Amino acid sequence: MTGPQRIVCLTEEPTETLYALGEQHRIVGISGFTVRPPQARKEKPKVSAFTSAKIGEILALKPDLAIGFSDIQADIAAELVRHGVEVWISNHRSVDGILDYVRRLGALVGVVAKADAYADELAKGLDGIRGQAATLPRRPKVYFEEWDEPQITGIRWVSELVRIAGGDDAFPELAVEPLAKQRILADGGEVVRRAPDIILGSWCGKKFRPEKVAARPGWQAIPAVRDGELHEIKSPLILQPGPAALTDGVREIAAIIHAWASRHA
Template sequence: MGPQRIVCLTEETTEWLYLLGEEHRIVGISGYTVRPRRARAEKPKVSHFLDGRIEQIVALEPDLVVGFSDMQAALADKLIRAGLNVLVTNQRSVRQIFDTLRLVASMVGAIDRAERWITGCLARHAQIAAAAAAWPRRPRVYFEEWDAPMISAIRWVSELIGIAGGDDVFPELAAQPMGRDRVVADALEPARRAPDVIVGSWCGKKFRPEHVAARAGWADVPAVRDGELHEVKSAEILQPGPAALTDGIEQLHRLFAAWAARHGAG
C-alpha cells in the first residue's frame, strides 16, 4: 500500500511518481513544478522552494510529505511541528539520485517498474559514454549555476558532464555539497581554466551568454572566442531526479558532440 496522499515539495518526486504511474497518490506539489506539464493543471500548488502554505498542506491530510536538502529544513520543521510525516532526501551524486528514486518507488510499491526505468537509463548513459570515448578530444566545460556570485556545477551535474563527454573545469568545487562552497571567488579563475564550452543554467532565470562573454578578462577564453556558450534549463539539469538523468544529460551530450565535430581534431 504505502503512502496514499503525498505532498511533493520539489519537482523531482512529482515527475518520478508520474513516470511510475503513481500520480494518483499526489495531493500537492511545488509551485515551481514544470515536469510533467500536466501536473500543474492536475495538482494543487502548495509550496515554494523555501516555504509553503502550511495550513493548506495540513488540510490536504497527507500521510507523507517529501522534500529535498538542507534548503528545505525550515519548511520541513514547520510541517513536522504540524504533525506531518516528512521525508527530506539529500541526494548529491548520480548514484544517490538513482538510490533516492529506488527509495521513493519502494514506498509506493513500484520497485519493479523503477528498476526497469533505471536499467534503461543506465544503458543509455553507457551508450553516451561510449560514443564520447571515440572523440579525439573532450571539451573542457565550465558549468555556471548562478552568475552573482558565480556558482559552479553541483556534483551530479559535474558527473553528468563527465558521462556526456566533457571535463568539468572545477571538479574540486563539485565535491562540495553546499552552494556557498561552490562559489567561484575570483572572477578570472574560470577564464584561467580555459573552458572550451560554457554551459549556463541560472536556476530560475534566463542565461545571458552575451553578459558572460563581456566579462572583463574573458575575451580570450576558448568558449567565448568560439561562441560556445549555451543554456540548459534549470528544470532539466538542476533537479536531482529523472529530468537530469534523461533530458539534461542528452542536451549536454549533444552540445559536446557538436563541439567535438567542430573542434575536436584540432
C-alpha cells in the same frame, strides 16, 4: 494498496518520478516550480516554492507524507513535522544517488519492481551516452555556471553528467561540495585561467545571458567566449536531482559537446 496515499511533493523530482512509475494518483500537492511532466501543473495544486511553503494549504490536503530535498527545505520540513506530518527529505547529490533515490521512492510507495526497472532503464540510457562519448577525438573542458551573482559552479551530479557526456568539468574540486555557498567562485579570473572550451549556463529560475558572461573583464581570452561556445541548459532539465537530469539534461549536454567536437575535428 500499500504505502502513503496522499503525498505532497515539495520539489519536482518526486513528482516526475511518481508520474514515471504510474503512481501519480498518490500526489495531492506539488511545488510551484514543477514543469515536468506538464500535466502535473494542470492536475495538482501548487503548495510550495523551494524555500517556502503554504503550510495551511498543505495541512488542508491531509497528507500522509511530504517529500522534499536538501537542507534548504529544513524549515519547511520542521514546520510540517511539528504539525504531525511525516516528512522525507532526501539529500542525494550524485548520479548514483539519483538512481538510488528512484529505487527508494519506489520502495516507499510499494512498487519496488517498477522502480528498479525504471532506474535500470535510466542507467542504461547513461551507458549509451557514455559509449558515444568514448568515440570523441578530444574532450572539451566545460565550465558550468549555476548562478551569476555570485558565480556558482556546478553541483556534483552536473559535473558527473558533463563527464558522462564527454567533457571534463573545469572545477571538479568544487563539484564535490554539497552546499551552493561552498561552490561560489571567489575570483572569476580563475575561469579565465582554466580556459574552458565550452561554457554552460543554467541560472536557477532565470534566463542565461551569454552576452553578459562574454562581457566580463578578461573573459574574451577564454576559448569558449572566443569561439561563441556559450550555451544555456534550462534549469528544470539539469538542476533537479531527478529523472530530467539523467535523460533530457545529459542529452542536451552531449549534443553541445558532440557539436563542439565536430567543429574542432
